[in-house]
Amino acid sequence: MTALTSLELRTKITSDARLELWLEEAAVPRPTAGEVVVRVDAAPINPSDIILLLGPADLSTLEVRGTPERPVLTASVPDSALPALAARLDAALPVGNEGAGVVVDAGSKVRHLIGRLVAFRSAAGTYAQHRVVAAADCMALPEGVSAEAGASAFINPLTALAMVETMRREGHTALVHTAAASNLGQMLNRLCLTDGIELVNIVRNSKQADLLRNIGAKYVPDSTSAGFQEDLTTALDETGATLAFDAIGGGTMAETILVAMEAIATKKMAQYSRYGSPVHKQIYLYGVLDAGPTIIHRRFGTAWGVGGWLMTWCLDKFGAQVAAKLRERVAAELTTTFASRYSSKVTLVEAMEPEVIRQYAKRATGEKFLMLPNGRSVDDGATGANV
Structure with missing residues:
Protein backbone atom coordinates (compact mmCIF):
# COMPACT_ATOMS: atom_id res chain seq x y z
CA MET A 1 0.00 0.00 0.00
CA THR A 2 1.20 3.56 -0.76
CA ALA A 3 2.64 5.32 2.30
CA LEU A 4 0.01 7.50 3.97
CA THR A 5 0.31 10.86 5.64
CA SER A 6 -2.12 12.35 8.12
CA LEU A 7 -3.01 15.94 8.92
CA GLU A 8 -3.41 16.07 12.69
CA LEU A 9 -4.40 18.65 15.30
CA ARG A 10 -1.83 19.42 18.01
CA THR A 11 -2.07 21.37 21.25
CA LYS A 12 0.71 22.70 23.45
CA ILE A 13 0.93 24.84 26.57
CA THR A 14 4.33 26.43 26.83
CA SER A 15 6.36 27.18 29.94
CA ASP A 16 5.98 30.90 29.14
CA ALA A 17 2.18 30.59 29.56
CA ARG A 18 0.90 30.33 25.99
CA LEU A 19 -1.51 27.93 24.35
CA GLU A 20 -0.55 26.91 20.82
CA LEU A 21 -2.77 25.04 18.36
CA TRP A 22 -1.71 23.93 14.89
CA LEU A 23 -2.12 21.29 12.19
CA GLU A 24 0.82 18.99 11.60
CA GLU A 25 1.39 16.56 8.76
CA ALA A 26 2.68 13.21 10.01
CA ALA A 27 3.63 9.92 8.38
CA VAL A 28 1.23 7.08 9.17
CA PRO A 29 3.11 4.03 10.53
CA ARG A 30 2.50 0.62 8.98
CA PRO A 31 0.25 -1.47 11.22
CA THR A 32 1.65 -4.37 13.21
CA ALA A 33 -0.02 -7.80 13.11
CA GLY A 34 -2.94 -6.83 15.37
CA GLU A 35 -3.37 -3.21 14.27
CA VAL A 36 -5.48 -1.42 11.67
CA VAL A 37 -5.20 1.93 9.90
CA VAL A 38 -8.47 3.86 10.10
CA ARG A 39 -9.38 6.76 7.83
CA VAL A 40 -11.04 8.96 10.45
CA ASP A 41 -14.33 10.18 9.02
CA ALA A 42 -15.94 11.53 12.21
CA ALA A 43 -14.87 12.27 15.78
CA PRO A 44 -16.91 14.04 18.49
CA ILE A 45 -15.64 17.04 20.41
CA ASN A 46 -16.30 15.84 23.96
CA PRO A 47 -15.87 17.95 27.12
CA SER A 48 -12.80 15.90 28.07
CA ASP A 49 -11.29 16.70 24.66
CA ILE A 50 -11.93 20.42 25.12
CA ILE A 51 -10.15 20.36 28.48
CA LEU A 52 -7.02 18.94 26.84
CA LEU A 53 -7.30 21.01 23.66
CA LEU A 54 -7.68 24.42 25.31
CA GLY A 55 -6.58 23.95 28.91
CA PRO A 56 -7.23 27.06 31.02
CA ALA A 57 -6.41 29.46 28.17
CA ASP A 58 -8.07 32.87 28.06
CA LEU A 59 -10.03 32.58 24.81
CA SER A 60 -10.49 36.34 24.58
CA THR A 61 -6.78 36.51 23.71
CA LEU A 62 -6.90 34.09 20.76
CA GLU A 63 -4.73 35.16 17.83
CA VAL A 64 -4.42 33.57 14.40
CA ARG A 65 -1.37 33.40 12.17
CA GLY A 66 -0.08 30.97 9.56
CA THR A 67 -2.14 30.38 6.40
CA PRO A 68 -5.84 29.64 5.85
CA GLU A 69 -4.93 25.99 5.14
CA ARG A 70 -2.46 25.74 8.04
CA PRO A 71 -3.60 28.16 10.75
CA VAL A 72 -1.64 28.53 13.97
CA LEU A 73 -3.50 29.80 17.03
CA THR A 74 -2.12 31.21 20.25
CA ALA A 75 -3.73 32.40 23.46
CA SER A 76 -2.50 33.38 26.88
CA VAL A 77 -2.68 31.07 29.89
CA PRO A 78 -2.83 32.43 33.45
CA ASP A 79 0.55 32.08 35.18
CA SER A 80 -1.28 30.74 38.23
CA ALA A 81 -2.38 27.69 36.21
CA LEU A 82 1.12 26.57 35.21
CA PRO A 83 2.02 24.54 38.34
CA ALA A 84 -0.97 22.23 37.78
CA LEU A 85 0.08 21.83 34.12
CA ALA A 86 3.73 20.98 34.77
CA ALA A 87 3.47 17.50 33.27
CA ARG A 88 2.30 18.80 29.88
CA LEU A 89 4.33 22.00 29.50
CA ASP A 90 6.09 22.35 26.11
CA ALA A 91 4.78 18.96 24.92
CA ALA A 92 2.91 18.73 21.60
CA LEU A 93 -0.14 16.60 22.32
CA PRO A 94 -2.69 14.97 20.00
CA VAL A 95 -6.37 15.43 20.80
CA GLY A 96 -9.54 13.34 20.52
CA ASN A 97 -10.60 10.23 22.43
CA GLU A 98 -12.84 8.44 19.96
CA GLY A 99 -14.08 8.38 16.40
CA ALA A 100 -15.22 6.27 13.48
CA GLY A 101 -14.07 5.55 9.96
CA VAL A 102 -13.12 2.98 7.36
CA VAL A 103 -10.21 0.55 7.85
CA VAL A 104 -7.86 1.17 4.90
CA ASP A 105 -4.98 -1.10 5.94
CA ALA A 106 -4.46 -3.83 8.50
CA GLY A 107 -1.84 -6.13 9.98
CA SER A 108 -1.55 -9.79 9.10
CA LYS A 109 -3.89 -11.02 11.86
CA VAL A 110 -6.77 -8.64 11.14
CA ARG A 111 -6.78 -8.22 7.35
CA HIS A 112 -10.43 -9.22 7.32
CA LEU A 113 -11.24 -5.77 8.72
CA ILE A 114 -10.05 -3.90 5.62
CA GLY A 115 -13.01 -2.01 4.18
CA ARG A 116 -15.04 -2.27 7.38
CA LEU A 117 -16.49 0.79 9.06
CA VAL A 118 -15.45 0.81 12.72
CA ALA A 119 -15.76 2.94 15.82
CA PHE A 120 -12.60 3.15 17.88
CA ARG A 121 -10.81 4.68 20.83
CA SER A 122 -7.26 5.97 20.68
CA ALA A 123 -4.93 7.55 23.21
CA ALA A 124 -2.96 8.84 20.20
CA GLY A 125 -5.78 11.24 19.29
CA THR A 126 -8.63 11.06 16.79
CA TYR A 127 -8.53 14.60 15.37
CA ALA A 128 -6.42 13.23 12.54
CA GLN A 129 -7.04 12.10 8.99
CA HIS A 130 -5.66 8.61 9.69
CA ARG A 131 -4.93 6.73 12.87
CA VAL A 132 -3.25 3.41 13.62
CA VAL A 133 -5.10 1.59 16.41
CA ALA A 134 -5.20 -1.88 17.91
CA ALA A 135 -7.98 -3.96 16.41
CA ALA A 136 -9.01 -4.76 20.00
CA ASP A 137 -9.86 -1.06 20.45
CA CYS A 138 -12.25 -1.10 17.49
CA MET A 139 -15.93 -1.92 17.26
CA ALA A 140 -17.19 -3.04 13.84
CA LEU A 141 -20.34 -1.05 13.19
CA PRO A 142 -23.59 -2.84 12.31
CA GLU A 143 -25.03 -2.68 8.82
CA GLY A 144 -26.59 0.66 7.99
CA VAL A 145 -24.85 2.60 10.77
CA SER A 146 -22.86 5.58 9.49
CA ALA A 147 -19.53 6.91 10.70
CA GLU A 148 -21.38 9.91 12.14
CA ALA A 149 -23.68 7.64 14.15
CA GLY A 150 -20.75 5.53 15.32
CA ALA A 151 -18.36 8.35 16.18
CA SER A 152 -19.57 8.58 19.80
CA ALA A 153 -19.88 4.84 20.38
CA PHE A 154 -17.46 4.69 23.29
CA ASP A 316 -10.81 -1.94 34.15
CA LYS A 317 -12.22 -2.80 37.57
CA PHE A 318 -15.26 -4.56 36.13
CA GLY A 319 -13.02 -6.81 34.04
CA ALA A 320 -12.72 -7.68 30.35
CA GLN A 321 -15.78 -9.95 30.25
CA VAL A 322 -18.15 -7.30 31.64
CA ALA A 323 -16.61 -4.58 29.47
CA ALA A 324 -17.13 -6.74 26.38
CA LYS A 325 -20.80 -7.28 27.26
CA LEU A 326 -21.30 -3.54 27.67
CA ARG A 327 -19.70 -2.87 24.28
CA GLU A 328 -21.94 -5.48 22.68
CA ARG A 329 -24.98 -3.69 24.04
CA VAL A 330 -23.74 -0.36 22.69
CA ALA A 331 -23.34 -1.85 19.21
CA ALA A 332 -26.84 -3.33 19.33
CA GLU A 333 -28.50 -0.07 20.48
CA LEU A 334 -26.30 2.51 18.77
CA THR A 335 -29.13 4.18 16.85
CA THR A 336 -31.67 3.99 19.70
CA THR A 337 -30.62 4.06 23.37
CA PHE A 338 -27.12 5.31 22.62
CA ALA A 339 -27.80 7.64 19.70
CA SER A 340 -25.87 10.92 19.63
CA ARG A 341 -26.95 14.13 17.96
CA TYR A 342 -24.74 17.01 16.81
CA SER A 343 -25.56 20.66 16.33
CA SER A 344 -22.53 21.43 14.15
CA LYS A 345 -19.98 19.63 11.99
CA VAL A 346 -16.53 21.11 11.36
CA THR A 347 -13.39 20.17 9.47
CA LEU A 348 -9.94 20.31 11.08
CA VAL A 349 -9.37 23.81 9.72
CA GLU A 350 -12.83 25.04 10.69
CA ALA A 351 -12.35 23.70 14.23
CA MET A 352 -9.48 26.19 14.62
CA GLU A 353 -11.50 29.29 13.79
CA PRO A 354 -11.65 31.48 16.94
CA GLU A 355 -15.44 31.93 16.86
CA VAL A 356 -15.95 28.20 16.38
CA ILE A 357 -13.59 27.47 19.28
CA ARG A 358 -15.48 29.85 21.54
CA GLN A 359 -18.72 28.16 20.58
CA TYR A 360 -17.74 24.57 21.40
CA ALA A 361 -15.72 25.70 24.41
CA LYS A 362 -19.03 26.69 26.06
CA ARG A 363 -19.94 22.98 26.30
CA ALA A 364 -23.54 24.12 26.10
CA THR A 365 -26.43 21.66 26.22
CA GLY A 366 -27.63 20.84 22.72
CA GLU A 367 -24.49 22.22 21.05
CA LYS A 368 -22.31 19.16 20.55
CA PHE A 369 -19.77 19.43 17.73
CA LEU A 370 -18.57 16.71 15.38
CA MET A 371 -15.11 16.82 13.80
CA LEU A 372 -14.77 15.65 10.18
CA PRO A 373 -11.00 15.21 9.74
CA ASN A 374 -11.21 14.11 6.10
CA GLY A 375 -13.76 16.69 4.98
CA ARG A 376 -17.50 16.98 4.85
CA SER A 377 -18.24 14.54 2.02
CA VAL A 378 -16.35 11.44 3.21
CA ASP A 379 -19.03 10.21 5.60
CA ASP A 380 -21.77 10.35 2.94
CA GLY A 381 -22.81 6.77 2.29
CA ALA A 382 -20.20 5.28 4.64
CA THR A 383 -22.18 2.72 6.59
CA GLY A 384 -21.28 -0.35 8.58
CA ALA A 385 -21.01 -3.97 7.54
CA ASN A 386 -21.27 -3.52 3.77
CA VAL A 387 -18.54 -0.89 3.25
Whole structure:
Protein backbone atom coordinates (compact mmCIF):
# COMPACT_ATOMS: atom_id res chain seq x y z
CA MET A 1 0.00 0.00 0.00
CA THR A 2 1.20 3.56 -0.76
CA ALA A 3 2.64 5.32 2.30
CA LEU A 4 0.01 7.50 3.97
CA THR A 5 0.31 10.86 5.64
CA SER A 6 -2.12 12.35 8.12
CA LEU A 7 -3.01 15.94 8.92
CA GLU A 8 -3.41 16.07 12.69
CA LEU A 9 -4.40 18.65 15.30
CA ARG A 10 -1.83 19.42 18.01
CA THR A 11 -2.07 21.37 21.25
CA LYS A 12 0.71 22.70 23.45
CA ILE A 13 0.93 24.84 26.57
CA THR A 14 4.33 26.43 26.83
CA SER A 15 6.36 27.18 29.94
CA ASP A 16 5.98 30.90 29.14
CA ALA A 17 2.18 30.59 29.56
CA ARG A 18 0.90 30.33 25.99
CA LEU A 19 -1.51 27.93 24.35
CA GLU A 20 -0.55 26.91 20.82
CA LEU A 21 -2.77 25.04 18.36
CA TRP A 22 -1.71 23.93 14.89
CA LEU A 23 -2.12 21.29 12.19
CA GLU A 24 0.82 18.99 11.60
CA GLU A 25 1.39 16.56 8.76
CA ALA A 26 2.68 13.21 10.01
CA ALA A 27 3.63 9.92 8.38
CA VAL A 28 1.23 7.08 9.17
CA PRO A 29 3.11 4.03 10.53
CA ARG A 30 2.50 0.62 8.98
CA PRO A 31 0.25 -1.47 11.22
CA THR A 32 1.65 -4.37 13.21
CA ALA A 33 -0.02 -7.80 13.11
CA GLY A 34 -2.94 -6.83 15.37
CA GLU A 35 -3.37 -3.21 14.27
CA VAL A 36 -5.48 -1.42 11.67
CA VAL A 37 -5.20 1.93 9.90
CA VAL A 38 -8.47 3.86 10.10
CA ARG A 39 -9.38 6.76 7.83
CA VAL A 40 -11.04 8.96 10.45
CA ASP A 41 -14.33 10.18 9.02
CA ALA A 42 -15.94 11.53 12.21
CA ALA A 43 -14.87 12.27 15.78
CA PRO A 44 -16.91 14.04 18.49
CA ILE A 45 -15.64 17.04 20.41
CA ASN A 46 -16.30 15.84 23.96
CA PRO A 47 -15.87 17.95 27.12
CA SER A 48 -12.80 15.90 28.07
CA ASP A 49 -11.29 16.70 24.66
CA ILE A 50 -11.93 20.42 25.12
CA ILE A 51 -10.15 20.36 28.48
CA LEU A 52 -7.02 18.94 26.84
CA LEU A 53 -7.30 21.01 23.66
CA LEU A 54 -7.68 24.42 25.31
CA GLY A 55 -6.58 23.95 28.91
CA PRO A 56 -7.23 27.06 31.02
CA ALA A 57 -6.41 29.46 28.17
CA ASP A 58 -8.07 32.87 28.06
CA LEU A 59 -10.03 32.58 24.81
CA SER A 60 -10.49 36.34 24.58
CA THR A 61 -6.78 36.51 23.71
CA LEU A 62 -6.90 34.09 20.76
CA GLU A 63 -4.73 35.16 17.83
CA VAL A 64 -4.42 33.57 14.40
CA ARG A 65 -1.37 33.40 12.17
CA GLY A 66 -0.08 30.97 9.56
CA THR A 67 -2.14 30.38 6.40
CA PRO A 68 -5.84 29.64 5.85
CA GLU A 69 -4.93 25.99 5.14
CA ARG A 70 -2.46 25.74 8.04
CA PRO A 71 -3.60 28.16 10.75
CA VAL A 72 -1.64 28.53 13.97
CA LEU A 73 -3.50 29.80 17.03
CA THR A 74 -2.12 31.21 20.25
CA ALA A 75 -3.73 32.40 23.46
CA SER A 76 -2.50 33.38 26.88
CA VAL A 77 -2.68 31.07 29.89
CA PRO A 78 -2.83 32.43 33.45
CA ASP A 79 0.55 32.08 35.18
CA SER A 80 -1.28 30.74 38.23
CA ALA A 81 -2.38 27.69 36.21
CA LEU A 82 1.12 26.57 35.21
CA PRO A 83 2.02 24.54 38.34
CA ALA A 84 -0.97 22.23 37.78
CA LEU A 85 0.08 21.83 34.12
CA ALA A 86 3.73 20.98 34.77
CA ALA A 87 3.47 17.50 33.27
CA ARG A 88 2.30 18.80 29.88
CA LEU A 89 4.33 22.00 29.50
CA ASP A 90 6.09 22.35 26.11
CA ALA A 91 4.78 18.96 24.92
CA ALA A 92 2.91 18.73 21.60
CA LEU A 93 -0.14 16.60 22.32
CA PRO A 94 -2.69 14.97 20.00
CA VAL A 95 -6.37 15.43 20.80
CA GLY A 96 -9.54 13.34 20.52
CA ASN A 97 -10.60 10.23 22.43
CA GLU A 98 -12.84 8.44 19.96
CA GLY A 99 -14.08 8.38 16.40
CA ALA A 100 -15.22 6.27 13.48
CA GLY A 101 -14.07 5.55 9.96
CA VAL A 102 -13.12 2.98 7.36
CA VAL A 103 -10.21 0.55 7.85
CA VAL A 104 -7.86 1.17 4.90
CA ASP A 105 -4.98 -1.10 5.94
CA ALA A 106 -4.46 -3.83 8.50
CA GLY A 107 -1.84 -6.13 9.98
CA SER A 108 -1.55 -9.79 9.10
CA LYS A 109 -3.89 -11.02 11.86
CA VAL A 110 -6.77 -8.64 11.14
CA ARG A 111 -6.78 -8.22 7.35
CA HIS A 112 -10.43 -9.22 7.32
CA LEU A 113 -11.24 -5.77 8.72
CA ILE A 114 -10.05 -3.90 5.62
CA GLY A 115 -13.01 -2.01 4.18
CA ARG A 116 -15.04 -2.27 7.38
CA LEU A 117 -16.49 0.79 9.06
CA VAL A 118 -15.45 0.81 12.72
CA ALA A 119 -15.76 2.94 15.82
CA PHE A 120 -12.60 3.15 17.88
CA ARG A 121 -10.81 4.68 20.83
CA SER A 122 -7.26 5.97 20.68
CA ALA A 123 -4.93 7.55 23.21
CA ALA A 124 -2.96 8.84 20.20
CA GLY A 125 -5.78 11.24 19.29
CA THR A 126 -8.63 11.06 16.79
CA TYR A 127 -8.53 14.60 15.37
CA ALA A 128 -6.42 13.23 12.54
CA GLN A 129 -7.04 12.10 8.99
CA HIS A 130 -5.66 8.61 9.69
CA ARG A 131 -4.93 6.73 12.87
CA VAL A 132 -3.25 3.41 13.62
CA VAL A 133 -5.10 1.59 16.41
CA ALA A 134 -5.20 -1.88 17.91
CA ALA A 135 -7.98 -3.96 16.41
CA ALA A 136 -9.01 -4.76 20.00
CA ASP A 137 -9.86 -1.06 20.45
CA CYS A 138 -12.25 -1.10 17.49
CA MET A 139 -15.93 -1.92 17.26
CA ALA A 140 -17.19 -3.04 13.84
CA LEU A 141 -20.34 -1.05 13.19
CA PRO A 142 -23.59 -2.84 12.31
CA GLU A 143 -25.03 -2.68 8.82
CA GLY A 144 -26.59 0.66 7.99
CA VAL A 145 -24.85 2.60 10.77
CA SER A 146 -22.86 5.58 9.49
CA ALA A 147 -19.53 6.91 10.70
CA GLU A 148 -21.38 9.91 12.14
CA ALA A 149 -23.68 7.64 14.15
CA GLY A 150 -20.75 5.53 15.32
CA ALA A 151 -18.36 8.35 16.18
CA SER A 152 -19.57 8.58 19.80
CA ALA A 153 -19.88 4.84 20.38
CA PHE A 154 -17.46 4.69 23.29
CA ILE A 155 -17.25 7.57 25.76
CA ASN A 156 -20.88 8.51 26.46
CA PRO A 157 -22.52 5.08 25.96
CA LEU A 158 -19.97 3.28 28.12
CA THR A 159 -20.12 6.07 30.72
CA ALA A 160 -23.91 5.67 31.01
CA LEU A 161 -23.62 1.89 31.24
CA ALA A 162 -20.79 2.11 33.77
CA MET A 163 -22.89 4.44 35.94
CA VAL A 164 -25.67 1.87 36.03
CA GLU A 165 -23.20 -0.96 36.67
CA THR A 166 -21.65 1.04 39.52
CA MET A 167 -25.12 1.56 41.00
CA ARG A 168 -25.81 -2.16 40.98
CA ARG A 169 -22.42 -3.19 42.36
CA GLU A 170 -22.60 -0.72 45.23
CA GLY A 171 -26.11 -1.74 46.27
CA HIS A 172 -28.04 1.36 45.23
CA THR A 173 -31.36 1.14 43.42
CA ALA A 174 -31.77 4.53 41.73
CA LEU A 175 -29.62 7.36 40.37
CA VAL A 176 -29.26 11.13 40.43
CA HIS A 177 -27.53 12.91 37.54
CA THR A 178 -26.64 16.60 37.26
CA ALA A 179 -26.39 18.67 34.07
CA ALA A 180 -28.78 15.99 32.93
CA ALA A 181 -29.90 17.48 29.61
CA SER A 182 -26.48 16.90 28.06
CA ASN A 183 -25.92 14.37 25.28
CA LEU A 184 -24.81 11.90 27.94
CA GLY A 185 -27.72 12.84 30.20
CA GLN A 186 -30.27 12.14 27.48
CA MET A 187 -28.57 8.83 26.79
CA LEU A 188 -28.62 7.89 30.49
CA ASN A 189 -32.31 8.80 30.65
CA ARG A 190 -33.11 6.50 27.72
CA LEU A 191 -31.04 3.72 29.29
CA CYS A 192 -32.79 4.01 32.64
CA LEU A 193 -36.21 4.06 31.00
CA THR A 194 -35.31 0.92 29.04
CA ASP A 195 -33.95 -0.88 32.12
CA GLY A 196 -36.66 0.27 34.55
CA ILE A 197 -34.30 2.31 36.75
CA GLU A 198 -35.55 5.40 38.57
CA LEU A 199 -33.51 8.48 37.60
CA VAL A 200 -33.53 11.99 39.04
CA ASN A 201 -32.41 14.44 36.34
CA ILE A 202 -31.15 17.75 37.73
CA VAL A 203 -31.11 20.48 35.06
CA ARG A 204 -30.16 24.15 34.93
CA ASN A 205 -33.16 25.79 33.25
CA SER A 206 -36.78 25.18 32.27
CA LYS A 207 -35.92 24.58 28.60
CA GLN A 208 -33.71 21.65 29.59
CA ALA A 209 -36.45 20.35 31.87
CA ASP A 210 -38.93 20.41 28.99
CA LEU A 211 -36.45 18.64 26.71
CA LEU A 212 -36.07 15.73 29.14
CA ARG A 213 -39.76 15.46 29.94
CA ASN A 214 -40.47 15.27 26.23
CA ILE A 215 -38.30 12.16 26.00
CA GLY A 216 -39.94 10.46 28.96
CA ALA A 217 -38.11 11.72 32.06
CA LYS A 218 -40.32 11.70 35.18
CA TYR A 219 -38.17 13.49 37.76
CA VAL A 220 -36.57 16.71 36.47
CA PRO A 221 -35.78 19.23 39.24
CA ASP A 222 -34.64 22.60 37.88
CA SER A 223 -31.83 24.03 40.03
CA THR A 224 -32.75 27.58 38.98
CA SER A 225 -36.39 27.36 40.08
CA ALA A 226 -37.74 28.59 43.41
CA GLY A 227 -39.10 25.13 44.19
CA PHE A 228 -35.87 23.23 43.44
CA GLN A 229 -35.18 22.00 46.97
CA GLU A 230 -38.74 20.74 47.42
CA ASP A 231 -38.77 19.11 43.96
CA LEU A 232 -35.42 17.43 44.60
CA THR A 233 -36.47 16.13 48.00
CA THR A 234 -39.74 14.77 46.60
CA ALA A 235 -37.91 13.03 43.75
CA LEU A 236 -35.40 11.45 46.13
CA ASP A 237 -38.19 10.32 48.44
CA GLU A 238 -40.15 8.69 45.63
CA THR A 239 -37.15 7.04 43.94
CA GLY A 240 -35.06 6.15 46.98
CA ALA A 241 -31.93 7.36 45.14
CA THR A 242 -28.79 7.36 47.28
CA LEU A 243 -26.20 7.61 44.47
CA ALA A 244 -25.47 10.68 42.35
CA PHE A 245 -23.13 11.40 39.45
CA ASP A 246 -22.23 15.08 39.34
CA ALA A 247 -20.97 16.62 36.10
CA ILE A 248 -20.64 20.08 37.66
CA GLY A 249 -17.88 19.43 40.17
CA GLY A 250 -17.47 22.85 41.72
CA GLY A 251 -19.90 24.74 43.92
CA THR A 252 -22.48 23.39 46.35
CA MET A 253 -24.48 20.90 44.24
CA ALA A 254 -22.91 17.82 45.86
CA GLU A 255 -23.75 19.18 49.31
CA THR A 256 -27.29 20.06 48.25
CA ILE A 257 -27.94 16.51 47.07
CA LEU A 258 -26.44 14.94 50.20
CA VAL A 259 -28.51 17.18 52.49
CA ALA A 260 -31.71 16.19 50.66
CA MET A 261 -30.79 12.49 50.73
CA GLU A 262 -30.11 12.67 54.46
CA ALA A 263 -33.39 14.47 55.11
CA ILE A 264 -35.26 11.59 53.45
CA ALA A 265 -33.25 8.93 55.29
CA THR A 266 -33.61 10.48 58.76
CA LYS A 267 -37.34 10.94 58.27
CA LYS A 268 -37.62 7.17 57.97
CA MET A 269 -35.57 6.39 61.12
CA ALA A 270 -37.38 4.85 64.08
CA GLN A 271 -35.40 6.95 66.54
CA TYR A 272 -32.98 9.86 66.56
CA SER A 273 -29.22 9.31 66.28
CA ARG A 274 -26.59 11.97 66.78
CA TYR A 275 -24.68 10.32 63.89
CA GLY A 276 -27.51 10.71 61.42
CA SER A 277 -28.91 8.00 59.22
CA PRO A 278 -26.86 4.82 58.65
CA VAL A 279 -27.96 4.78 54.98
CA HIS A 280 -24.86 5.44 52.86
CA LYS A 281 -25.15 8.32 50.44
CA GLN A 282 -22.57 8.60 47.64
CA ILE A 283 -21.73 11.42 45.23
CA TYR A 284 -19.29 10.81 42.39
CA LEU A 285 -17.76 13.86 40.71
CA TYR A 286 -17.01 13.00 37.08
CA GLY A 287 -17.10 16.40 35.35
CA VAL A 288 -15.73 19.92 35.73
CA LEU A 289 -18.40 22.22 34.31
CA ASP A 290 -17.54 24.39 37.32
CA ALA A 291 -13.76 24.41 37.84
CA GLY A 292 -14.08 26.10 41.24
CA PRO A 293 -13.81 24.40 44.64
CA THR A 294 -16.30 21.72 45.64
CA ILE A 295 -17.97 23.28 48.68
CA ILE A 296 -19.25 20.91 51.35
CA HIS A 297 -20.55 21.82 54.79
CA ARG A 298 -21.08 18.58 56.71
CA ARG A 299 -24.80 18.69 57.45
CA PHE A 300 -25.78 15.13 56.51
CA GLY A 301 -24.62 12.72 59.19
CA THR A 302 -21.64 10.39 58.85
CA ALA A 303 -22.73 7.81 56.26
CA TRP A 304 -21.66 9.53 53.07
CA GLY A 305 -18.91 9.79 50.52
CA VAL A 306 -17.74 12.17 47.81
CA GLY A 307 -15.14 11.00 45.32
CA GLY A 308 -13.90 11.08 41.77
CA TRP A 309 -15.15 8.68 39.11
CA LEU A 310 -13.88 7.79 35.64
CA MET A 311 -15.50 5.37 33.22
CA THR A 312 -12.21 3.95 31.91
CA TRP A 313 -10.99 2.96 35.36
CA CYS A 314 -14.39 1.48 36.20
CA LEU A 315 -14.29 -0.77 33.13
CA ASP A 316 -10.81 -1.94 34.15
CA LYS A 317 -12.22 -2.80 37.57
CA PHE A 318 -15.26 -4.56 36.13
CA GLY A 319 -13.02 -6.81 34.04
CA ALA A 320 -12.72 -7.68 30.35
CA GLN A 321 -15.78 -9.95 30.25
CA VAL A 322 -18.15 -7.30 31.64
CA ALA A 323 -16.61 -4.58 29.47
CA ALA A 324 -17.13 -6.74 26.38
CA LYS A 325 -20.80 -7.28 27.26
CA LEU A 326 -21.30 -3.54 27.67
CA ARG A 327 -19.70 -2.87 24.28
CA GLU A 328 -21.94 -5.48 22.68
CA ARG A 329 -24.98 -3.69 24.04
CA VAL A 330 -23.74 -0.36 22.69
CA ALA A 331 -23.34 -1.85 19.21
CA ALA A 332 -26.84 -3.33 19.33
CA GLU A 333 -28.50 -0.07 20.48
CA LEU A 334 -26.30 2.51 18.77
CA THR A 335 -29.13 4.18 16.85
CA THR A 336 -31.67 3.99 19.70
CA THR A 337 -30.62 4.06 23.37
CA PHE A 338 -27.12 5.31 22.62
CA ALA A 339 -27.80 7.64 19.70
CA SER A 340 -25.87 10.92 19.63
CA ARG A 341 -26.95 14.13 17.96
CA TYR A 342 -24.74 17.01 16.81
CA SER A 343 -25.56 20.66 16.33
CA SER A 344 -22.53 21.43 14.15
CA LYS A 345 -19.98 19.63 11.99
CA VAL A 346 -16.53 21.11 11.36
CA THR A 347 -13.39 20.17 9.47
CA LEU A 348 -9.94 20.31 11.08
CA VAL A 349 -9.37 23.81 9.72
CA GLU A 350 -12.83 25.04 10.69
CA ALA A 351 -12.35 23.70 14.23
CA MET A 352 -9.48 26.19 14.62
CA GLU A 353 -11.50 29.29 13.79
CA PRO A 354 -11.65 31.48 16.94
CA GLU A 355 -15.44 31.93 16.86
CA VAL A 356 -15.95 28.20 16.38
CA ILE A 357 -13.59 27.47 19.28
CA ARG A 358 -15.48 29.85 21.54
CA GLN A 359 -18.72 28.16 20.58
CA TYR A 360 -17.74 24.57 21.40
CA ALA A 361 -15.72 25.70 24.41
CA LYS A 362 -19.03 26.69 26.06
CA ARG A 363 -19.94 22.98 26.30
CA ALA A 364 -23.54 24.12 26.10
CA THR A 365 -26.43 21.66 26.22
CA GLY A 366 -27.63 20.84 22.72
CA GLU A 367 -24.49 22.22 21.05
CA LYS A 368 -22.31 19.16 20.55
CA PHE A 369 -19.77 19.43 17.73
CA LEU A 370 -18.57 16.71 15.38
CA MET A 371 -15.11 16.82 13.80
CA LEU A 372 -14.77 15.65 10.18
CA PRO A 373 -11.00 15.21 9.74
CA ASN A 374 -11.21 14.11 6.10
CA GLY A 375 -13.76 16.69 4.98
CA ARG A 376 -17.50 16.98 4.85
CA SER A 377 -18.24 14.54 2.02
CA VAL A 378 -16.35 11.44 3.21
CA ASP A 379 -19.03 10.21 5.60
CA ASP A 380 -21.77 10.35 2.94
CA GLY A 381 -22.81 6.77 2.29
CA ALA A 382 -20.20 5.28 4.64
CA THR A 383 -22.18 2.72 6.59
CA GLY A 384 -21.28 -0.35 8.58
CA ALA A 385 -21.01 -3.97 7.54
CA ASN A 386 -21.27 -3.52 3.77
CA VAL A 387 -18.54 -0.89 3.25
